[in-house]
Amino acid sequence: MRLLVAGGAGFIGSHLVDRLLADGFHVTAVDNLITGSLSNIAHVREHPAFEFLHHDVCHPLILDGPLDWVLNLASPASPIDYLKLPLETLRVGAMGSHSLLELAKSKGASYFFASTSEVYGDPLVHPQEESYWGNVNPIGPRSVYDEAKRYGEAITMAYHREYGLDTRIIRIFNTYGPRNRANDGRVVPSFISQALRGEPLTVFGDGSQTRSFQFVSDLVEGIRCLMDSDVAEPVNIGNPSELTVLEFARLILELTGSPSVIEHRPLPQDDPKVRRPDISRAKALLGWEPQVPVEIGLEETIRWYREQLMHSLSSPAGK
Ligand code: NAD
Ligand code: UDP
Numbered sequence: 001m002r003l004l005v006a007g008g009a010g011f012i013g014s015h016l017v018d019r020l021l022a023d024g025f026h027v028t029a030v031d032n033l034i035t036g037s038l039s040n041i042a043h044v045r046e047h048p049a050f051e052f053l054h055h056d057v058c059h060p061l062i063l064d065g066p067l068d069w070v071l072n073l074a075s076p077a078s079p080i081d082y083l084k085l086p087l088e089t090l091r092v093g094a095m096g097s098h099s100l101l102e103l104a105k106s107k108g109a110s111y112f113f114a115s116t117s118e119v120y121g122d123p124l125v126h127p128q129e130e131s132y133w134g135n136v137n138p139i140g141p142r143s144v145y146d147e148a149k150r151y152g153e154a155i156t157m158a159y160h161r162e163y164g165l166d167t168r169i170i171r172i173f174n175t176y177g178p179r180n181r182a183n184d185g186r187v188v189p190s191f192i193s194q195a196l197r198g199e200p201l202t203v204f205g206d207g208s209q210t211r212s213f214q215f216v217s218d219l220v221e222g223i224r225c226l227m228d229s230d231v232a233e234p235v236n237i238g239n240p241s242e243l244t245v246l247e248f249a250r251l252i253l254e255l256t257g258s259p260s261v262i263e264h265r266p267l268p269q270d271d272p273k274v275r276r277p278d279i280s281r282a283k284a285l286l287g288w289e290p291q292v293p294v295e296i297g298l299e300e301t302i303r304w305y306r307e308q309l310m311h312s313l314s315s316p317a318g319k
Contacts, residue, residue: 002026002066004109006057006100007073009036011180012114012172012216016071019220021047028063031074032056034088035081040179058095060102067107069227072100073114075148079268080185086144093148094155101159110166112227113156115234117173118146122272127242129278130171130234140270153234160232168226173238173277177216177297178304188213191249192298192305195258205267207246212276214239215297218290225286238277239290255298 003020007013008029013036020027026049029041033054044050055061057074075092076082082089097113104111120128121136136146159165176188183189194201214237222237243251249262282288 001068002028003069003071004028004030004063004067004103005071005073006030006096007036007075007114008052009033009038009041010073010077011036011040011177012175012219013073014040014179015177015216015220016073016223017041017044017050019224021049023224025049027051028053030055030057030061034085035076035078035181035184037181057100058091060099063103063107067103067109069110069112070100070104070107071112071114071223072097072152074100075114076145077116078184078186079142079145082145083141089144090148093152097152097155101155101165105159105163105165110168110227111156111159112168112170112223113152115149115153115169115171116145117171117236117238117275117277118142119150119153119171120272120275121146122270123274126274127240127276127278128236130236130281137270142270157232167232168229169232169234170223170226171234171236171277172219173214173236173275174211175214175216175219175238177301180301182305182308187211187245187248188301189305191252192256192302193309195252195256195260196302196305196309198258198260200261200263201249201252202265203245203249203262204265204271206264207249208244209267209271210242210244210274210276211248212239212242213248213294213297214290215292215294215300218292221291222282222286222288225282225288229286231285235282235286236277236279237282237288238279239292239294240276240279241294242274242276243294251295251298255295256302
């Protein structure tokens with residue numbers, strides 16, 4: 001079987017590529033490297049079942065030969081990235097989704113869309129179950145991401161209903177792990193990098209807002225379970241263990257043994273106050289639930305950032 005992973009040079013995309021190659025598939029990764037990096041896939045570039053195409057998925061993709069799956073993970077994903085790239089984010093959610101759905105339809109392939117817990121916005125229902133329609137500010141700064149993903153879900157369901165396309169929609173909750181760019185501004189890479197450098201941990205607002213963090217291997221397993229199912233409606237994949245951002249900062253200080261202090265910075269506009277997945281649907285329909293406790297996943301992640309930091313300090317440029 002041949003699978004296409006759009007966004008395959010990104011943090012999650014590259015872990016998915018690893019898993020699909022290990023499962024014996026042929027994998028074509030497509031990426032325009034706007035927020036991803038070739039270093040994430042350097043170790044598979046010579047793999048005989050792997051190919052990489054440098055391409056912007058907003059433009060039609062002509063591929064020779066058969067294709068079984070189109071997995072669409074292409075999108076800026078961290079708040080810093082999508083606030084810096086508002087139009088690119090809207091475009092990839094709309095035109096990128098459209099061109100990849102057309103590709104799947106023309107090849108008779110199944111289509112998988114990486115959506116997000118951000119479709120619930122600043123939720124008024126807690127924890128969030130898939131039947132909740134969300135509380136999104138349609139004109140706020142985060143809307144470029146939230147509405148792009150909501151449109152991505154809508155067009156996926158339209159192709160499913162209109163053309164009978166075999167589709168999946170995953171709603172991914174905050175995911176962390178190795179290869180998540182240190183400077184992408186998300187809380188996990190930011191706090192770990194700050195702690196390892198001895199810099200203050202920047203807690204936005206009073207830190208009472210909550211998030212629920214999932215290790216990347218649990219997410220990849222969830223993606224595989226969803227691919228193997230026939231579930232067309234959206235499925236939450238996340239780890240329900242919920243922490244306030246302040247608790248999370250203290251946990252990072254403890255796990256890194258860092259002397260860093262905590263500093264408060266202004267809370268960004270429309271920052272969701274709470275977030276925790278209800279994973280009943282994933283448990284019931286996929287038999288999936290997360291396996292990696294946050295302390296264990298964080299230890300592996302911290303080890304990776306430590307190695308990156310040592311490497312950058314020992315490189316000739318000294319950075
Ligand atoms: P990432 O930025 O590391 O990866 C996204 C990849 O998509 C990058 O390699 C980027 O270059 C590529 N890309 C963006 N626009 C493109 C375009 N027009 N054409 C081709 N490639 C393009 O982010 P990530 O955290 O790995 O996120 C992957 C997917 O998962 C995204 O769709 C994101 O919205 C979704 N997601 C991630 C999380 C999370 O916690 N990491 C949570 C919810 C949803
Ligand atoms: N956050 C923080 N300090 C940072 C980065 C993020 O306090 O340096 C907070 C942010 O305000 C949010 C939470 O951590 O409440 C998660 O932010 P992230 O950008 O990782 O993802 P989000 O869940 O907001 O998309």
